[in-house]
Structures are given as structure tokens and as C-alpha cells.
Amino acid sequence: MTAPLDHKQALAQLAPDHRAALQSRSDAKGLRHLALYLGALLFCALWVGLRFPYWPLMLLPLGILWAFLFTLSHECTHDTPFATRWLNRLIGHACALPLLLPFTWFRSFHMAHHKFTNDPENDPELADGPRPETWRAYLIYLSGWGYWRGMASGLVQNAFGPLAATYLPLRQHAKVRMEARILLMLYALVFLSLLVSPLAFWVWILPSLIGQPFLRAYLLAEHGHCPPVANMLENSRTTFTNRVVRFLAWNMPYHAEHHAFPNVPFHHLPDLHQALKPHLQSTSDGYTDFHRMYQTDLH
Numbered sequence: 252m253t254a255p256l257d258h259k260q261a262l263a264q265l266a267p268d269h270r271a272a273l274q275s276r277s278d279a280k281g282l283r284h285l286a287l288y289l290g291a292l293l294f295c296a297l298w299v300g301l302r303f304p305y306w307p308l309m310l311l312p313l314g315i316l317w318a319f320l321f322t323l324s325h326e327c328t329h330d331t332p333f334a335t336r337w338l339n340r341l342i343g344h345a346c347a348l349p350l351l352l353p354f355t356w357f358r359s360f361h362m363a364h365h366k367f368t369n370d371p372e373n374d375p376e377l378a379d380g381p382r383p384e385t386w387r388a389y390l391i392y393l394s395g396w397g398y399w400r401g402m403a404s405g406l407v408q409n410a411f412g413p414l415a416a417t418y419l420p421l422r423q424h425a426k427v428r429m430e431a432r433i434l435l436m437l438y439a440l441v442f443l444s445l446l447v448s449p450l451a452f453w454v455w456i457l458p459s460l461i462g463q464p465f466l467r468a469y470l471l472a473e474h475g476h477c478p479p480v481a482n483m484l485e486n487s488r489t490t491f492t493n494r495v496v497r498f499l500a501w502n503m504p505y506h507a508e509h510h511a512f513p514n515v516p517f518h519h520l521p522d523l524h525q526a527l528k529p530h531l532q533s534t535s536d537g538y539t540d541f542h543r544m545y546q547t548d549l550h
Contacts, residue, residue, distance in 0.1 A: 487507040
């Protein structure tokens with residue numbers, strides 16, 4: 252049996268015209284996906300906001316939709332969901348407010364993650380230590396507590412403290428600082444609005460808290476228990492899942508494929524998957540399967 256290739260060798264086998272086709276971007280496909288996503292989010296938000304029958308049941312799907320805007324923001328850091336560059340940047344910045352995720356800062360953070368994927372010394376995703384190794388750390392991680400605390404403290408740091416992160420270019424410092432200050436001002440206005448109406452709490456804050464654990468469970472599968480090696484088809488995991496999850500996550504369950512070839516937009520990732528499938532080293536048959544495997548090593 253032929254040994255699987257690493258990501259560079261596997262990509263080198265693609266015909267030039269196939270590589271070019273895989274990288275083609277589309278405003279139409281991106282906007283269609285975005286319209287469907289925002290339509291679902293708006294539907295759930297109106298159901299909760301207008302207190303339609305059984306409205307508390309809508310808090311969970313609404314929260315999941317808020318949380319998984321992260322995957323759209325992530326896609327926008329690569330300028331891939333839309334062909335028009337300014338549209339990628341506009342949507343990325345729009346996602347910043349509900350996620351506490353400043354887009355300019357996140358682009359630099361995420362590019363460093365791609366450069367040093369799963370490297371414990373250099374991957375910024377591992378700057379605060381390894382992924383959960385105990386049941387306590389695992390449950391705290393899934394709660395989303397670390398995310399909210401980290402994003403809130405990061406915003407304050409970016410707004411008023413020294414910008415010492417090595418992955419953050421000096422030329423971006425002024426923009427990062429201004430972005431953080433604008434977001435903090437907007438959050439202050441949101442919380443002041445709670446003195447007049449609890450609408451933001453029910454439509455955004457509470458659902459986001461409820462939905463974040465589902466995003467954490469999804470994100471842990473991307474690199475959890477993958478080895479710290481250079482091969483992107485081994486240090487990143489592809490998780491086989493259903494259409495609903497792939498829709499929510501803009502096809503990012505094809506995560507090894509994404510890391511192998513980040514210029515490929517979401518709508519071409521299934522095609523790239525077919526080309527790279529024989530060489531994937533880290534896969535799971537669904538998120539339940541992944542977490543069952545992950546939990547066996549917790550202590």
C-alpha cells in the first residue's frame with residue numbers, strides 16, 4: 252500500500268488548471284450562503300425578541316448561529332468567502348461586534364496560527380498552554396469561559412495596554428488600538444441600553460453564552476490530539492459530519508484541507524477534500540466520535 256503524501260506533495264500532484272479552479276472565488280456563492288445564514292439568525296432573533304410561542308426554545312439555535320459567526324470571521328481573514336476584497340473585510344469587521352473578536356487583530360493572530368500550526372512554542376492558539384488535558388480543564392474550555400475572559404481582557408489590552416504580540420505587525424498597531432476602542436465604546440452603549448430594555452440580553456447576550464459551548468466543542472476537534480508536525484494533513488483534523496454543521500461552519504470541518512491550501516474558498520473545499528482524502532492523517536467520524544476519543548486521555 253502506498254504511503255500517504257504530506258500536504259506539499261499531495262498538492263503538487265494537482266494539475267495547474269485544477270489548482271486554479273480550486274482558488275476561484277465567487278461573490279454570488281458567498282452572498283447566497285451569507286443570506287441563508289443571516290436569514291436563519293434573523294428568524295430566530297425575531298422569534299425570541301417578539302416572544303412568539305415557546306420562544307425560550309429558540310435561544311439555543313439562536314446562540315449557535317451567533318457563535319458560529321466565528322467561522323465566517325475566520326473565513327474572511329483569508330479573503331476567501333467573497334471575490335471582492337472589501338466585502339470580505341466589511342463582513343469580517345461586522346462579525347467583530349457579536350463575537351468580541353476584533354477583526355484586524357484576529358487576522359494577524361490567525362495567520363500566525365497557520366504558519367505555526369500546533370507548534371507549542373509558536374502557535375498563538377497555544378500561547379496560554381496546551382489544549383485541555385484534565386476533565387476540569389476540558390469542562391471549563393467547553394463552557395466558553397476562557398474565550399469570553401480572553402477576548403474581554405484582550406480588547407482592554409489592545410485598547411490601552413502595550414501591543415507586545417510578536418505576530419502583530421507594527422504597522423497594524425494603530426488600527427488594532429482604534430478598533431478595540433471602538434468596540435469597547437459600542438459595548439458600553441449596548442450595556443447602557445439594558446437600563447432601558449432587556450432586549451439585547453435576550454436576543455444576543457444570553458443566546459451567545461448558551462451557544463458558545465457548541466462552538467468550543469467544534470473547534471477543539473480542529474487540532475485537538477493532532478501531532479505537532481509540519482504536515483498539515485496530520486496536524487489538522489477533518490471531521491466527517493452532516494450538511495447542517497458544514498453549513499454553519501462554512502465547510503470548515505474540512506479543516507486539514509483548509510490548512511493544506513488556505514486560498515481555497517469554502518465552496519471548493521469538498522472538491523479539495525476528494526483530491527486529498529487518501530492522504531488525510533487525522534480524521535474523526537463526527538464530533539461525538541472525536542470527543543469520545545478525546546475524553547479517553549483526560550484525567
